[in-house]
Amino acid sequence: MSSNTDFLLAVEDLTVSFDGFKAIDGLNFYMDEKELRVVIGPNGAGKTTLLDLICGKTKATNGSIKFRGKELTRLPEHRIVWEGVGRKFQTPSVYDSLTVRDNLEVSYPKGRGVWGALAFKRDTALQEKTQEIAESVMLKDSLDLEAGQLSHGQKQWLEIGMLLMQDPALLMLDEPIAGMSAREREQTADLLKRLAGKHSIIVIEHDMNFVKQIGRKVTVLHQGAILAEGDMDQVQSDQRVIDVYLGH
Numbered sequence: 469m470s471s472n473t474d475f476l477l478a479v480e481d482l483t484v485s486f487d488g489f490k491a492i493d494g495l496n497f498y499m500d501e502k503e504l505r506v507v508i509g510p511n512g513a514g515k516t517t518l519l520d521l522i523c524g525k526t527k528a529t530n531g532s533i534k535f536r537g538k539e540l541t542r543l544p545e546h547r548i549v550w551e552g553v554g555r556k557f558q559t560p561s562v563y564d565s566l567t568v569r570d571n572l573e574v575s576y577p578k579g580r581g582v583w584g585a586l587a588f589k590r591d592t593a594l595q596e597k598t599q600e601i602a603e604s605v606m607l608k609d610s611l612d613l614e615a616g617q618l619s620h621g622q623k624q625w626l627e628i629g630m631l632l633m634q635d636p637a638l639l640m641l642d643e644p645i646a647g648m649s650a651r652e653r654e655q656t657a658d659l660l661k662r663l664a665g666k667h668s669i670i671v672i673e674h675d676m677n678f679v680k681q682i683g684r685k686v687t688v689l690h691q692g693a694i695l696a697e698g699d700m701d702q703v704q705s706d707q708r709v710i711d712v713y714l715g716h
Contacts, residue, residue: 476499476668477533478499480532480534482495483495484527490692492521493691495518504684505668505687506673507671521533522535523548523640524544524548527541552638562630565615567612568607572630576594577634605625605628605629606625619652621656638667639663639670641669641671642672643673656678657678661682690712695709696708
């Protein structure tokens, strides 16, 4: 086993209790740089809670979350973003009255202090970045459209684009294809596979066909701990996984 400093993300002995109920129970979870990991499991398995803990929205009762060797459990949420962790929640939160371009531009980190924000100009670098991200999330023809006019799927892509403007090392997506059309699901699978070469990605998903399309390594959570881990075939043929999850 390599030391935990070699991992992008090393979660060890992580526990969080809510009123005595252990939502995450002694979890160990390791991820490499540029890895695409899918996390599956029944409702209440702790999937969203795990993302909440990594991004600092929820504080651990005990255990450790190291990101590129740096302990995250004591950092406030905005500092975790600075370290390179980006999180997309289940419902898209885009600015409906702004254009796609404006949504992307306001997401760009404009220097960490107030002077950085004041000195910020729409320079060529930002314009190029906005174009590049819009193209990667399949919205380059919609840059001047108000975000409120996008389809539900396109709003999900825009929100992924807004995260990508921050160039996160780790991108966490909670059920990114919920409510999408079949075509949009396929396009999202392609998008995630393209992004995986540049970022590490954790995807929480229930749609098994989608998991098959993107899943290289799958982690199955059950009752706040890892039940199984491996490629899709290994996980699907694991009797414990069939019993608690896939059999339903």
